[in-house]
Each structure stands twice: as C-alpha cells, then as structure tokens.
Amino acid sequence: MTSELDRAWVLIGLDRLDAAREQSALVLAGQPDNPDALAIMAYVTHKSGQYERAAEYAGSALAQDPTYEFAWRVKALATLELARAATPGAERDRLYAQAESFARGAVDNGPEQAENHRVMALVLRDTNPAAALEVLDHALELDPEDVNVHVARAVVLRYQLRDFDGADAALNTALQLDPEHAAALHELALNDIDLNRPESAKRRLHLAAQLDPRRGADVREALNWLAADQARRRADHNDVARPVPAHSSATPAAPAKNLGWVLWGVIVLIGLLVRAVWGASDSDSPRDSPTSRYPAPTIIQIPSQLRNPPTFRVPNFPTRTPNWSNFPRSTQIGIPPTPR
Structure with missing residues (x-):
C-alpha cells in the first residue's frame, strides 16, 4: 500500500473524507486498477451517501481482487442502502438479495472474521431479524470482545425484535469492553428513552457527542425529542391535577339567581x-x-338548574404510550476503516 493510501486511511479516521478522496484519486491517476485505492474510494463515497457510486467502486476493486473482503463488505452495505431506498416490490427484493450475496462473498473469503458476519447480520436484519441474531451470536463465538458486534446485536434486538431489556444488556456489555465507545453510548441513550430513563438518556447523549462530535446532529435530534416528550408529560400531569369545577362552562353556577x-x-x-x-x-x-x-x-x-343535573368535565388523563411518530432514529453502524 502506497504512502498516499496510508494517508487516506488516516484522513478517513479524522472524518476528512474529501481529503481522503483526493489521496486515492492521486493513486488512481497513475494506477487506475489499484484495488486498495478503488476500495477506499468505495468507502468514502459510501460514507458520503453516494451508494450507487460506492457499489461501482467496490465492484471495480473486486474485479481486480475477488478475495478482497473489505470491498465485499462495502458493496454489500451500499447495495443494502439502495434496497432500503427502493419502492417495495420486485426491484427492492432483488437489491436485498444482491446485498445478501455480496455479504456472503465477504463471509466466504473470511469465515473466521467476526466483522464479515456482522455485515451479513446488518444485511439480514431488515428481512430476517431472527437469522441476523443467529449470525451475530456466531460472530461473538469468533470474537467475544468485538464491541461492534455487541452494538449490532443490540440494534437488532431493539429495532427489529423490540427487546429493550436484551438491547440494554448487549450495550452494557459493549461499554464494559470499551467505556468510550460513542456508538454504544448513543444507542444505550436511545434505549434509555424507550425504558423511560430520561436523565440517564440525556447524560449519555451528551457524552456520546463529546466523544464523537460527528454525532452532534443526531444527538441534538434526540435531545429535542426528549425535551418535547417531557413537556407533553408535564402538560398532561398539570391537566389532571387542576381542580374540576362543580358546573361546566355551559351551566355556570348562579347562587344569586x-x-x-x-x-x-x-x-x-x-x-x-x-x-x-x-x-x-x-x-x-x-x-x-x-x-x-x-x-x-x-x-x-x-329552575332549569334544578331540572337539568350539572355536567362535569372529564379530565384528559396522560397517555401511557408516548408519541413515537418522530422518535429519534438509530445511529448508523458503518464500516470500521480497517485497511487490509
């Protein structure tokens, strides 16, 4: 791997994607078939949300080296995003099947690598979460201390299987292995909201943003949602606690009359x-x-007040189920920038 590509990986770690793209482009200008440079371009374009272009770069890298596990992973996850954006139907099903086959390419070329199984699980979680969980359990057999696998397991448990307690346990295990893992803290904060632990959620959201400032927008979204939800709860509580008058506004009491x-x-x-x-x-x-x-x-x-019994206003009791319509979305579990 050339010095330009080494610098590209460093720049990716600093989230300087444009600079990493420039370093890879320098290599491709002289070596258009360099699989490492093509794989880095695939990763950078994937991180930038250009999923079709990312899949093309990954395919070009695999054309030069069909055993390149990293390129298989990028191609699988880029195709997964295309499937999620597609309209439900045959085309969407085709893209999901392709993403699974690309993830299988990574597993077949590196069955001993937990990261390959993690990517397979991320592809499967939309269509077959139970199978995704089995794949992640196997990945933990290969590497019980892989924090990213524990976080991915929590994501499947929380979002697909709605097992908040199971997700809580998986994320706490991840944080025992790495107390400063920003993704684990972020996911655990969102799970705290599910389990009605707002103060813990706030603390962990702030800590996740401090550890990884790139999460600032997602953290602000979650904090804003949490503040609005707490305001709704206080308003409902005040409505119940307010004294109810003996007569409604339609039949006001008139002692003099x-x-x-x-x-x-x-x-x-x-x-x-x-x-x-x-x-x-x-x-x-x-x-x-x-x-x-x-x-x-x-x-x-x-008198009409005696003929018609008074009516009483029924208070609006707070709902037990919060409004989940705009609940903060999951953090994106991406591909660790690991060169081969």
Whole structure:
C-alpha cells in the first residue's frame, strides 16, 4: 500500500473524507486498477451517501481482487442502502438479495472474521431479524470482545425484535469492553428513552457527542425529542391535577339567581297555606262548591338548574404510550476503516 493510501486511511479516521478522496484519486491517476485505492474510494463515497457510486467502486476493486473482503463488505452495505431506498416490490427484493450475496462473498473469503458476519447480520436484519441474531451470536463465538458486534446485536434486538431489556444488556456489555465507545453510548441513550430513563438518556447523549462530535446532529435530534416528550408529560400531569369545577362552562353556577327562586318558592307556599285556611273557614256557606274550597294546584316552575343535573368535565388523563411518530432514529453502524 502506497504512502498516499496510508494517508487516506488516516484522513478517513479524522472524518476528512474529501481529503481522503483526493489521496486515492492521486493513486488512481497513475494506477487506475489499484484495488486498495478503488476500495477506499468505495468507502468514502459510501460514507458520503453516494451508494450507487460506492457499489461501482467496490465492484471495480473486486474485479481486480475477488478475495478482497473489505470491498465485499462495502458493496454489500451500499447495495443494502439502495434496497432500503427502493419502492417495495420486485426491484427492492432483488437489491436485498444482491446485498445478501455480496455479504456472503465477504463471509466466504473470511469465515473466521467476526466483522464479515456482522455485515451479513446488518444485511439480514431488515428481512430476517431472527437469522441476523443467529449470525451475530456466531460472530461473538469468533470474537467475544468485538464491541461492534455487541452494538449490532443490540440494534437488532431493539429495532427489529423490540427487546429493550436484551438491547440494554448487549450495550452494557459493549461499554464494559470499551467505556468510550460513542456508538454504544448513543444507542444505550436511545434505549434509555424507550425504558423511560430520561436523565440517564440525556447524560449519555451528551457524552456520546463529546466523544464523537460527528454525532452532534443526531444527538441534538434526540435531545429535542426528549425535551418535547417531557413537556407533553408535564402538560398532561398539570391537566389532571387542576381542580374540576362543580358546573361546566355551559351551566355556570348562579347562587344569586338560585336564592331568588328559593324565595319565590317560599312565597308561593305561604300563599297556598293562607288560601287553604281561608277556604276552611268558609266551608259552611252554601255558595261554595266542593271545587271552590279545593283550588286547582299551582304549577311551580322548577329552575332549569334544578331540572337539568350539572355536567362535569372529564379530565384528559396522560397517555401511557408516548408519541413515537418522530422518535429519534438509530445511529448508523458503518464500516470500521480497517485497511487490509
């Protein structure tokens, strides 16, 4: 490997992708078939989101060296991204099948390498997460201390199988092996949100951003989502704690008006009593008929507040399931920049 390519790998580690691309281009200008330079160009274009171009560069590298495991891995993951972006249907299925075959090329050429099995699992996790988990378990048999495999296992458990406790255990194992692994911290923070541990999530998100500033945008997205979710929870809690009035706004209490109706009722009753006594004293007079001594009952108008029972406002109780529509996305588990 030339000094330009050595510098390219160093620049990739510093996330200076344009500078790494320039170093590889210098080599390709004199050696257009150099598989290492082609593989680096494949990796850089993959990191830049140019997945079709990355697959082409990886294919060119494999044309020069069909046993190049790194090129197989880049081609598999680039094709995987193309499959994810495709419309569901035959074309998407074809791309998933191609990605799996490219990952198989890496495994066949390096079956003892845990990294090759990790890439195979990342390809399988969209379509067959159970099989992906089996592949990762085999990768851990090959290398129990591979932190990236533990993180990939947690991703499958959390996002595909919704096993948050299992993901928690896998990520804690990863951090025991490497306490400053930014991807593991980031994923564990997102898992903390799933398990309703907001303070732990905030602490780990900040630490992940400190360890890897390139994660700043994803970390801010997660922190903003967490702040909005906590604000919703506080608003729901305050709504439940607020005293509920005895009457709704449609039927407000009117004590002065009610008192007037009571006084009116008392007057009517007194009038009825006086009239009854008066009629009893004239009961011997032949002019009075039975009906005149017993007047028709007076219809008392019951106030509307008494005829219609009051209505009560039912409080909005907080939902137990948060709104996951804009939940922070998973961190991207890329390809470690490992030259052959």
